Amino acid sequence: MNKDTWELLPFWFPKSQNNRNWAFVFILLTILSIDWWNWGSGNRLGNWIPVWIIYLIVIQFVLAYSVWKFSKGWMKDE
Amino acid sequence: MSDLLTIGIILSIYLIVSIGIGIYGRSKESSAEDYFVASRKINPWVLFCTLAATNFSAFFFLGFAGASYRAGWGFYGIMAMGTSLVGLSILLLGIPIHKLGKEKGYVTPPELIAGETNSKHLGWLYGTVLVVFTLPYLATQPMGAGILLETLSGGEIPYFTGALLLTCVMIIYLVLGGMKSSAMTDVFQGILMFSILIIFVIGFFIHEDIGGFSEAGQSLWDNKPDKFVREGNFTWEIIFSFTILWPITVPMFPQLFSRFYIAEDDKAIRTAAWLYPTVVPILFLFPVIIGAYGNIVDFGLAEYTSQELCEENGHLWNEEKKSCEFIKKESDNILPLVLTEYAPLWAGAIVCIGAIAAFMSTADSQILAMSSIITKDGLPAVTEVKEENEKQIGRILIIILAIIGLVLAYDPPDTIFDIVSQAFTGLAVLFPTTVAVLYWKRVKANSCIMSIIVGEILVGWSYWSAKTGNAIPDWFTQGFHFSTPVILITILTLWISTEIEERLSNNASS
Numbered sequence: 201m202n203k204d205t206w207e208l209l210p211f212w213f214p215k216s217q218n219n220r221n222w223a224f225v226f227i228l229l230t231i232l233s234i235d236w237w238n239w240g241s242g243n244r245l246g247n248w249i250p251v252w253i254i255y256l257i258v259i260q261f262v263l264a265y266s267v268w269k270f271s272k273g274w275m276k277d278e
Numbered sequence: 279m280s281d282l283l284t285i286g287i288i289l290s291i292y293l294i295v296s297i298g299i300g301i302y303g304r305s306k307e308s309s310a311e312d313y314f315v316a317s318r319k320i321n322p323w324v325l326f327c328t329l330a331a332t333n334f335s336a337f338f339f340l341g342f343a344g345a346s347y348r349a350g351w352g353f354y355g356i357m358a359m360g361t362s363l364v365g366l367s368i369l370l371l372g373i374p375i376h377k378l379g380k381e382k383g384y385v386t387p388p389e390l391i392a393g394e395t396n397s398k399h400l401g402w403l404y405g406t407v408l409v410v411f412t413l414p415y416l417a418t419q420p421m422g423a424g425i426l427l428e429t430l431s432g433g434e435i436p437y438f439t440g441a442l443l444l445t446c447v448m449i450i451y452l453v454l455g456g457m458k459s460s461a462m463t464d465v466f467q468g469i470l471m472f473s474i475l476i477i478f479v480i481g482f483f484i485h486e487d488i489g490g491f492s493e494a495g496q497s498l499w500d501n502k503p504d505k506f507v508r509e510g511n512f513t514w515e516i517i518f519s520f521t522i523l524w525p526i527t528v529p530m531f532p533q534l535f536s537r538f539y540i541a542e543d544d545k546a547i548r549t550a551a552w553l554y555p556t557v558v559p560i561l562f563l564f565p566v567i568i569g570a571y572g573n574i575v576d577f578g579l580a581e582y583t584s585q586e587l588c589e590e591n592g593h594l595w596n597e598e599k600k601s602c603e604f605i606k607k608e609s610d611n612i613l614p615l616v617l618t619e620y621a622p623l624w625a626g627a628i629v630c631i632g633a634i635a636a637f638m639s640t641a642d643s644q645i646l647a648m649s650s651i652i653t654k655d656g657l658p659a660v661t662e663v664k665e666e667n668e669k670q671i672g673r674i675l676i677i678i679l680a681i682i683g684l685v686l687a688y689d690p691p692d693t694i695f696d697i698v699s700q701a702f703t704g705l706a707v708l709f710p711t712t713v714a715v716l717y718w719k720r721v722k723a724n725s726c727i728m729s730i731i732v733g734e735i736l737v738g739w740s741y742w743s744a745k746t747g748n749a750i751p752d753w754f755t756q757g758f759h760f761s762t763p764v765i766l767i768t769i770l771t772l773w774i775s776t777e778i779e780e781r782l783s784n785n786a787s788s
Contacts, residue, residue: 212713212769226366233359234518240509248495250351250506257559260362264555267365271548275373 300451336422346569350505
């Protein structure tokens with residue numbers, strides 16, 4: 201697909217394959233952060249912190265790592 | 279030493295240091311660009327600190343704790359992931375905004391939008407929305423300061439006196455130093471507020487009456503197990519709504535948007551982008567912990583055993599549980615209330631200083647950003663503004679805006695959370711336009727105007743519905759927060775109206 205054809209796509213659509221891959225990663229992490237399968241859980245770690253909070257913290261650290269990797273290449277040559 | 283004197287001494291030391299840093303950090307140059315965007319020379323670490331301190335406000339300190347007191351740990355789900363995603367927004371929007379700012383000399387958000395679309399009308403509309411929706415958010419900062427000092431001093435420092443005092447100090451360092459002072463005080467205030475909050479939370483749990491993390495956890499589980507689960511407090515649709523609202527709305531705050539201009543290079547923005555989701559997951563735990571565990575603190579409400587007694591004392595009677603509870607607005611006080619129960623006065627005063635640092639670091643940035651928008655975009659539309667006078671006009675506007683914030687905070691109608699969620703949706707409407715201007719060559723000013731107007735009409739409808747007690751119908755929200763369909767509609771409006779505009783102009787030319 202040439203550059204002119206890409207311009208016909210909606211403004212929110214990632215233009216390169218690499219950016220589409222990253223979009224997939226970030227959308228997946230966002231979806232995984234909503235752990236609907238565990239919604240009624242009151243399981244606690246060390247008696248005081250819900251296990252679902254620990255899960256959410258881990259997802260956020262994965263997100264931080266992904267942003268770090270993504271930031272190295274984003275708009276470097278433009 | 280009297281209580282008031284203790285609070286006075288600690289508060290004075292903090293305020294004097296803030297003013298001192300503001301004066302020391304101020305720029306020696308005299309141009310308006312230097313005053314409003316610190317000559318675009320802010321390094322990565324200062325940029326990160328100022329972005330974080332600017333964003334974590336009274337809402338972070340008091341609003342989070344209040345909402346977590348009401349809804350338990352589930353409120354972490356409302357705030358954390360969405361705020362971590364702000365790091366991605368910083369990268370995606372910050373880099374092109376920084377590059378365009380440096381290349382074309384933009385100082386304010388509307389300047390960029392108007393400049394890139396060649397439409398003054400779009401710039402005015404964009405600037406008006408920014409100012410209109412930032413004002414209520416600004417008012418929550420003196421509100422927070424007033425609540426905190428009043429509760430801590432047992433009413434000896436009245437709500438409005440506290441709000442007025444801190445506003446005056448903020449005006450002093452802003453008028454003297456502009457953006458550079460604001461950024462430097464943000465670093466000091468940011469480090470102060472987070473370190474104090476962390477120490478306080480640990481101190482709370484090791485207090486002999488609480489008995490440690492495990493014992494406190496068991497006590498909360500025995501008395502209010504619903505505070506550990508999301509079911510019954512929040513649906514997944516609501517948490518999802520806020521998870522996508524924060525990365526969309528936060529970069530639209532004028533005080534955040536303006537900070538993309540001040541970076542010394544794009545590396546500073548890349549660093550801030552990944553640091554943001556690195557610190558948020560841990561920092562956001564602390565106010566949520568205080569709020570959720572505030573439920574095991576005995577505030578004497580159990581004494582009010584009848585509805586009459588409870589309501590007579592200004593609280594809320596829960597008919598289902600047959601118990602007396604704090605009304606919604608009172609629960610915003612939960613952090614200072616816990617403080618007065620468990621910390622000696624001097625320690626409580628130091629924690630309050632941390633919270634006040636959060637209010638001031640946000641409010642000063644909001645005022646400076648709005649002052650620059652009015653100076654650079656608003657006033658030139660009605661009268662001629664000479665470049666050499668811009669700095670002086672900016673200073674006068676800082677005083678006027680601070681007074682407006684105080685007036686709005688005088689008699690607040692809602693809780694801090696209710697006020698900000700309304701303001702956030704109003705600002706989120708600008709996001710599709712901003713992305714389109716930065717990334718889409720086909721962008722048309724009229725389509726952006728259409729998208730913003732449609733979005734703000736919907737926000738107005740939500741406000742009107744809340745005021746008249748009519749709920750937004752389910753067919754519109756489908757269980758999500760109101761902001762989700764609004765954002766979707768503004769994106770579709772922008773996209774479809776661009777297609778229509780292009781086809782109409784193609785037909786006309788052929």
